Amino acid sequence: MPRERVLGCLPARLTRTPMDFAADHFSLFGLPAAFRLDPLLLDQRYIELQTQVHPDRFASAGEGARRLSQQWATRVNEAYQTLRKPLPRARYLLELARHDVGSENNSAMPTDFLVEQMEWREAVAEARAAGDHHELERLHHRLQRELAARQEEIAALLDEQRDLEQAADRVRRLMFQEKLLSEIDDAIAAGEE
Amino acid sequence: MALLQIAEPGESTPPHQHRLAVGIDLGTTNSLVATVRSGLAVVLSDDLGRPLLPSVVRYLPAGQVEVGYDAQARQAEDPRNTIVSVKRFMGRGLRDIVNHEGLPYHFDDRPGMLRLHTVAGIRSPVEVSADILRVLRQRAETSLGGALAAAVITVPAYFDDAQRQATKDAARLAGLPLIRLLNEPTAAAIAYGLDNAAEGIYAVYDLGGGTFDISILRLTRGVFEVLATGGDSALGGDDFDHRIFCWILETAALRPLAVEDARMLLTLAREAKEYLTQHGMAPINARLNSGEVVDLTLSTETFAEITRTLLAKTMQPVKKALRDAALSIGDVKGVVMVGGATRMPQVQRAVGDFFRQEPLNNLDPDKVVAIGAAMQANLLAGNGRSGDDWLLLDVIPLSLGIETMGGLVEKIIPRNSTIPTARAQDFTTFRDGQTALSVHVVQGERELVSDCRSLARFELHGIPPLVAGAARIRVSFQVDADGLLAVSAREQTAGAEASIVVKPSYGLTDDEIALMLKDSLLHVREDAAARALKESQVDAQRLLEAVRTALASDGDLLSVDERARVEADLLRLDDAAGGDNRRQIMLAMDDLEADTRDFAARRMDKSIRQAFAGRKISEIEGVAQPARSEEAP
Numbered sequence: 053m054p055r056e057r058v059l060g061c062l063p064a065r066l067t068r069t070p071m072d073f074a075a076d077h078f079s080l081f082g083l084p085a086a087f088r089l090d091p092l093l094l095d096q097r098y099i100e101l102q103t104q105v106h107p108d109r110f111a112s113a114g115e116g117a118r119r120l121s122q123q124w125a126t127r128v129n130e131a132y133q134t135l136r137k138p139l140p141r142a143r144y145l146l147e148l149a150r151h152d153v154g155s156e157n158n159s160a161m162p163t164d165f166l167v168e169q170m171e172w173r174e175a176v177a178e179a180r181a182a183g184d185h186h187e188l189e190r191l192h193h194r195l196q197r198e199l200a201a202r203q204e205e206i207a208a209l210l211d212e213q214r215d216l217e218q219a220a221d222r223v224r225r226l227m228f229q230e231k232l233l234s235e236i237d238d239a240i241a242a243g244e245e
Numbered sequence: 246m247a248l249l250q251i252a253e254p255g256e257s258t259p260p261h262q263h264r265l266a267v268g269i270d271l272g273t274t275n276s277l278v279a280t281v282r283s284g285l286a287v288v289l290s291d292d293l294g295r296p297l298l299p300s301v302v303r304y305l306p307a308g309q310v311e312v313g314y315d316a317q318a319r320q321a322e323d324p325r326n327t328i329v330s331v332k333r334f335m336g337r338g339l340r341d342i343v344n345h346e347g348l349p350y351h352f353d354d355r356p357g358m359l360r361l362h363t364v365a366g367i368r369s370p371v372e373v374s375a376d377i378l379r380v381l382r383q384r385a386e387t388s389l390g391g392a393l394a395a396a397v398i399t400v401p402a403y404f405d406d407a408q409r410q411a412t413k414d415a416a417r418l419a420g421l422p423l424i425r426l427l428n429e430p431t432a433a434a435i436a437y438g439l440d441n442a443a444e445g446i447y448a449v450y451d452l453g454g455g456t457f458d459i460s461i462l463r464l465t466r467g468v469f470e471v472l473a474t475g476g477d478s479a480l481g482g483d484d485f486d487h488r489i490f491c492w493i494l495e496t497a498a499l500r501p502l503a504v505e506d507a508r509m510l511l512t513l514a515r516e517a518k519e520y521l522t523q524h525g526m527a528p529i530n531a532r533l534n535s536g537e538v539v540d541l542t543l544s545t546e547t548f549a550e551i552t553r554t555l556l557a558k559t560m561q562p563v564k565k566a567l568r569d570a571a572l573s574i575g576d577v578k579g580v581v582m583v584g585g586a587t588r589m590p591q592v593q594r595a596v597g598d599f600f601r602q603e604p605l606n607n608l609d610p611d612k613v614v615a616i617g618a619a620m621q622a623n624l625l626a627g628n629g630r631s632g633d634d635w636l637l638l639d640v641i642p643l644s645l646g647i648e649t650m651g652g653l654v655e656k657i658i659p660r661n662s663t664i665p666t667a668r669a670q671d672f673t674t675f676r677d678g679q680t681a682l683s684v685h686v687v688q689g690e691r692e693l694v695s696d697c698r699s700l701a702r703f704e705l706h707g708i709p710p711l712v713a714g715a716a717r718i719r720v721s722f723q724v725d726a727d728g729l730l731a732v733s734a735r736e737q738t739a740g741a742e743a744s745i746v747v748k749p750s751y752g753l754t755d756d757e758i759a760l761m762l763k764d765s766l767l768h769v770r771e772d773a774a775a776r777a778l779k780e781s782q783v784d785a786q787r788l789l790e791a792v793r794t795a796l797a798s799d800g801d802l803l804s805v806d807e808r809a810r811v812e813a814d815l816l817r818l819d820d821a822a823g824g825d826n827r828r829q830i831m832l833a834m835d836d837l838e839a840d841t842r843d844f845a846a847r848r849m850d851k852s853i854r855q856a857f858a859g860r861k862i863s864e865i866e867g868v869a870q871p872a873r874s875e876e877a878p
Contacts, residue, residue, distance in 0.1 A: 097856075099468055103636050104852035107665060107726040111424045111625035112264070112395065113791045114838050117845040122725060124849060126665045133662075241568060 076148060077131035087142055087210040089135065098132045138203045139230055142210065142223045151216040153223055161224060169228055176232070180239045188243065192236050195229065202226050264394035264787075266626035267385045268432070268618025269421075271374060271398055271412065273332040273481055274454030274585065276300050277612060278381040279619035280389060281628065286436070286616045289388045297611065298384075300454075302376045303327040304365035312380045324349035324508040326363045330483055331377075333455045334359055334370035335415075336407030336751040343479060344487070349504040357752020358411065371415045371753055372761055378419035394783055396421040397622035399614050401456040402428035403476030403562075403642045405688050406700050406730050407751030413727070414758050420776060422783060424625050426727040429453070430460035431471055431639055432617030433583040437608055438464045439620065439635070445578035446472075448566075450596050450604070451614075452559065453584040455481040459563045461570045461577075470638045473569035473661045475562035480555065482518070482586030488551045489514035489543065493529060497539045506533045513539075521545050522588045549591040556595045563599065569661050580604045585611050627790070638663050641728050647720060648685035648694045650675060657722050660690065664728055669721040671737070678710040682718055686732050686749060700749035705734045774827075781830045785822035788834055789815060792841055795848060802847045810840050 078085040081097040103109075105124035110117045134140045146153050154160055172195070179187035202222060209219040267289075270277045275297040279288045288296040295314070303316035304326045311319070320327040328350070339345060339354040351362035361368050378398075385393060398421070400412050409426055416423040430449035437443060443464050451458040458476040462469060490511050493499070502510070509531060517527035521543070531539040567573065580596060582604045587593065596604050608616075624634055640663055646656040649672070658668045674682065682705045689697030708716050717737035724730050733746040792815060800808060818833035 099636065100856040101853065102638065104856050105849060106636060106638075108425070108621075108625055108637055112627045112787050113795075114788050114841060114845065116838055116842045117791070117849075120845055120849050122665050122723075124853070125726075126667045126723070129663050129666050237568070241565070244564060 077134050077144065080128070080131050081135065083135075085145065085148060087138070087145060087207045089141075091136070094132070094135055098128065101128045138206070139223070139226055142206050142219070142226070145210055146216060146220055146223065149216055151220055153220050160221075161228075165225060165228075169232070172232055173235075176236055176239060180242075183243060185240065185243050188236055188240050192233070192240065195233050195236065199226070199229055199233065202229065263628055264626040264790075265385075265389045265391055266395040266619070266622040266628060267381075267389075267393055267397075268427075268615055268620070268622045269378065269381055269396060269398045270429070270432075270615035270618060271332065271378065271400075271415075272300055272453055272614075273330045273456060273483065274300055275611065276377050276381060277615035278385050279612070279615040280385065281619050281623035286619045286623075288612050288615055289384055291384060298377065298380060300331065300377055301327060301329045302331065302373050304363035304368065306364045308365050310365070310376050312376055321505055321509040321512060324504045325351060326365070328361060328363075328368075328373050330455050331370050331373040333479065333483075334361075335374060336405070336409075336411035337370070338752070341479075347507070349508060355752060357407070357750065369753060369761075371411050371758075372418060374412070374415035375418035375761075378415055378421055382419055382421055392779060392783060393422055394787060395424045395622055395626040397425045397427050397432075397618045397625065398423060399427050399429045399432050399618045401451075401453070401476060401478055402430050402458040402460050402471075402474040403456065403478045404728075405478070405643055405698055406645075406728070406749050407698065408478065409728055410749065410751050411753070413729070414753060417758065418761055420780070422780070425621065426729075427618055427621055428458070428460065428471070428474070428639055428728075429456075429614045430458045430474070430581075430583060431462070431469065431637065432615075432621065433581055433608070433613045434460070434462050434464065434469055434617070435620055435635070435637070436613045436617035437581045437605070438469060440608070443579065446572060446576050447579050447581060448563070448577050448600065449581045449583055450559075450563070450587065451476075451583040452586040452592060453481050454586065455479070455483050457481060457559050457562070459559070459566045461566050461572065467635045468638070469635060471640045471663075472572070473566040474640055474642050475566040475569070476642070477558065477562060480558055482584070482589075484555055485518055485552050485586065485589065486511060486514045488555065489517055489548065492543070492547070492551050493539060493541060496541055497537075499533075499537055499539070500535065503534055506535065509533075510539070517543050518548070518589065521548055522590060545590065552589075552591065556591060560595070560599060574600055577602075581608070581613075582606050583610050583613055627794070639726075639728070640664060641666070641724055643688045644690055645686070645688050645700075645722055645724070645730060646697075647672075648687060652694045654687055654689075654692055654694055654697055657720070658724060662724070664724050665726050667721060667723040669719050672718045672720060673714045674708065674711065674716045674718075675713055677713050679713065679716070680708045680710050681706045682708060682734070684720060684732070684734055686722075686730070686747075688730075700730065700751075701732065701747055703732075703734075703745055703747045705736065705745050708736050709738055711738070778825060778827045778830075781827050781834075782822050785818055785830050785834055788837060789818055789822065792837060795841070795844065799844075799848050799851060802851065803844060807840075807844070811837070811844070814840050 076085065081094060083089055083094065102125060105121055105128060107118065107121045107125055110121040134144050143153055176191060179191060202225065206219055206222045206226065209215045209222060267278050267280045277288050277297060279286055290296045298313045299317040301313065301316040301320060303311040303319055303323060316327055320329060333342065336358055338357060339352050339359045345352060353360040353362055353367060358369060382393065396416065398412060398416055400409055413423060413426060430451045433449050433451065434447060445464060447462050447464055449460045449462065456478050457480040458474065460474040461472045463472055493510055493514065513529055513531055517529050520527040525545050527543045529539060529541045529543060577600055580600050580602065587610050593604060623629060640661045641658065642660060644656045644660045645658040646654045649655045655670065657670050658666060684703050684705060685699065686701040687694055687697040688700050691697050705718060718734055719737050720732065720734045722730060722732055731746060731748050803811065814837040818837050821829040821833040
């Protein structure tokens, strides 16, 4: 039971051991360590935790309690930001499994993927140069569909097949694609202004 | 405006003593102070029943200070010594101020923040703001009948670290027990949201006298979550006045003006702007000191035409904030209008056209920020009833980063991160044998350091001499709940002891503030020691109250011995707080803090455990929840 990992077995009373500040993000939210997660449940647990630890609750407390509250609220925010989005969540799962994503090593990418990326970039650059807003929007939607499929792929590799090697490869591809998507969005934004 | 009910009538009073808490809107044009009284948030008026305090400060030769309406009435007569819109100078250098040549002041450019030469001596914008805050503090103390225990001051959401720190220092100079800086649109959202039981995505369009903010929030039961914010901390109603002023100069073909004439025409411009909210035409008539006569009529159409670019300037941050929140116009359920400048018909129209809905105007745009701040102050002071509280999740408006090789910015904390937040990044050395590292902290969205605001520079020494690229220096950023940054750097190699912690400075050092504090106390003939004693007594009471409340709810977390020690500390502090020995109060507070440190940690644990205790997954899944877009592509 994931919840037990959060609650621990110690009674709260008189325990000298503080909550494990270094507990992993999933345990902190009482969620199973998996790529697929219920976003509504994550949101709800986030709010529940912040309700308990947020500095606003300790604004009139002593200095020690205020400092502790800031540390906890910071910790909860960090965990939430990591789990909320698919890419950081996937990277985090690989990190927990002590599997190196090797993001700095671009040469590890297969050539056909890199060629495909080049084609994408050319298409974006062309649409931007032509001020073709519709084309940019079209590229945005097409890429978003590819991202959704990629995430499905990563979910299967991480949660069912437990193939970390392949998962890491797909995560690296996802990083490229997300960067591309933000470039398309920037181009769309620049066109609107 | 609607009254804001936050406690039900007939409810029993909270178990603890009610602490005097106020919310302050320190505005560019006007400032206000509000409090929650018998469950209702009210703006406190002056002796003549006027709720607004014009943010105008006039310095006189004998050292007297006039603040508010009196100072405002004299601004044309004594423009050099009458400081208006000082908020625009907070945490700003002279080169940041657009059109400063046209202002009637004698500026002194200093690194970080400018100063103003007045007949009473040199004043920093922080001191001028403190003079406004001091009047509001006195108003509140007279009205509420005692020393304040807690104050929340609002700042534009788009204020950067320097502007926030300057505001915090002004509060300190004014002797206000500041417990939180609150973003103005967030304050407005609290007032609006609680008053209307609003749920869904809301935009707050806040056009004040000198600043513009747009915040996108998600309101759910008891949670105010800021998703994105944007704005322009140098754009407001003042700029609309200035456009009318320029139009007068051009249309009447006036020669260059004396400062008194310029000030008078600016006042006429502001009056014409206000007149046009209700009328189709505004007459502008004046006889200048130069003998020239102005006799013009400004129509709403012309006014809209000459201010079109200003309005367009507000729409860019609106689009950006929506994009940052990964939302579109159709997702926005309501647009709350805040700030006196939103009364202008062309602003209402432009916002309505953009969001394709009528903006919400059912709260007084001048008062809504102070009202929300008062509600938050009341909550933070612990005056709220349990079960009637709310959670506020706010963000930082601008990215924070450090300078790397080539004058580029490495972003460490991105804009719109929920606060409090922390992020660390590792850096390395550039040269062989390098033993020191210079860290330059900047804030802003641009890639070049020169386009961002410089917040702090410091050096880390004592790095072991290694080959280039071998050292690991971890730079950590921590942003607190006020949106203020602290930076630390530490060399990670085993055995090395090189670390430093800094808070950004914006041009006033702690020593300068201490000196100003002393001077200001001399000036108002308050006894510095008595003031410090009073502050310690207020702090002591707050701590006593906090520990007693903690003991009442979680006393079982302490062993018998521990509890006895805490009880003894409490008695000693209670005793000391009743006396006039400040040192004794401080020592007793330190002891109590030390003996309750573990207790605080255990209570935090218990809270976190309780967040998950006694709940079944099936219950949670049955609850309908508004969807949160999971991904922001």
